[in-house]
Amino acid sequence: MIDLHSHSTASDGTLSPTQLVCQAAEAGITTLALTDHDSIAGVAEAQLAATQYGIQLVPGIELSVMWSKRTLHLVGLGIDISDPDLNEALCRAKEFRLSRGREIGLKLEQAGILHAFEGACEVAGSDLISRSHFAHFLVAEGHAKDIRQVFKRYMVRGKPGHVGGQWMSLLQGVELIHQAGGVAVLAHPARYNLTRTKLRSLFKELKAMGVDGIEVVSGSHSQDENKTMAQHALDFDFPASQGSDYHGPEKPWVQLGRLQPMHYRCRPIWEAGLELGVHPQ
Ligand code: AMP
Ligand code: MN
Ligand code: MN
Ligand code: MN
Numbered sequence: 001m002i003d004l005h006s007h008s009t010a011s012d013g014t015l016s017p018t019q020l021v022c023q024a025a026e027a028g029i030t031t032l033a034l035t036d037h038d039s040i041a042g043v044a045e046a047q048l049a050a051t052q053y054g055i056q057l058v059p060g061i062e063l064s065v066m067w068s069k070r071t072l073h074l075v076g077l078g079i080d081i082s083d084p085d086l087n088e089a090l091c092r093a094k095e096f097r098l099s100r101g102r103e104i105g106l107k108l109e110q111a112g113i114l115h116a117f118e119g120a121c122e123v124a125g126s127d128l129i130s131r132s133h134f135a136h137f138l139v140a141e142g143h144a145k146d147i148r149q150v151f152k153r154y155m156v157r158g159k160p161g162h163v164g165g166q167w168m169s170l171l172q173g174v175e176l177i178h179q180a181g182g183v184a185v186l187a188h189p190a191r192y193n194l195t196r197t198k199l200r201s202l203f204k205e206l207k208a209m210g211v212d213g214i215e216v217v218s219g220s221h222s223q224d225e226n227k228t229m230a231q232h233a234l235d236f237d238f239p240a241s242q243g244s245d246y247h248g249p250e251k252p253w254v255q256l257g258r259l260q261p262m263h264y265r266c267r268p269i270w271e272a273g274l275e276l277g278v279h280p281q
Pocket of ligand 2: 007012037132247
């Protein structure tokens with residue numbers, strides 16, 4: 001069982017890296033990638049836990065990047081977490097997250113919601129602030145009934161707490177991952193609200209940039225979306241990745257390693273001769 005997309009408390013997941021690895025081992029996962037948003041802070045702990053629980057840990061990341069004025073997510077697998085350029089870029093992303101957080105806080109204040117930045121920081125428990133942390137705070141304060149509602153009402157374009165992304169470019173992200181020895185994969189392609197035409201022009205660009213694969217099976221895709229992405233992967237000759245995008249037990253419909261089967265004609269990325277940084281133990 002292979003799960004190449006998951007989150008811990010190092011970003012917006014709710015389990016610590018150790019708890020996450022423990023859950024993965026209990027779920028029967030043999031290979032898990034920890035792919036926190038713009039952070040590798042959890043990888044060392046996860047690696048230690050993986051040795052203890054006897055599973056393979058792929059050191060990974062989910063980079064926020066800009067393409068055509070939108071934010072996309074790029075998963076890097078098998079990265080060298082000591083790479084200086086990567087660490088430098090992650091520092092900058094973290095700084096943007098902080099200034100964006102303060103701005104979101106101010107905007108929410110204007111909408112009558114007080115202390116949201118402080119609340120989000122408390123939920124985060126670290127210096128990496130995500131919109132998810134705001135969402136948890138807003139639910140706890142009774143401003144919406146669940147996380148999905150918060151995003152819809154407050155955190156997306158045109159809503160009172162929305163601040164646009166200012167991340168590195170897609171090309172910079174691809175180069176950063178490659179320079180750190182990793183494999184670059186477009187995360188959950190069906191989640192960007194792109195038309196079929198726009199999505200295919202993105203795939204064409206990804207191909208030209210040397211992106212290694214796309215996530216075909218994702219916990220954030222419907223079964224139909226998995227199917228459509230499998231077809232795109234075949235059309236563009238992309239190796240296919242799979243991952244639950246697990247954030248913790250709060251979303252019981254997303255489980256570690258509980259994935260739809262990959263289309264039989266797709267070429268799994270772990271069989272495509274790419275180095276995912278998994279070494280026999
Ligand atoms: P950020 O990287 O801080 O902008 O936050 C993005 C994260 O927020 C995503 O990785 C998801 O975990 C979460 N998220 C984004 N949109 C939604 C949504 N509509 N419903 C629930 N969670 C969302
Ligand atoms: Mn997330
Ligand atoms: Mn994502
Ligand atoms: Mn994710």
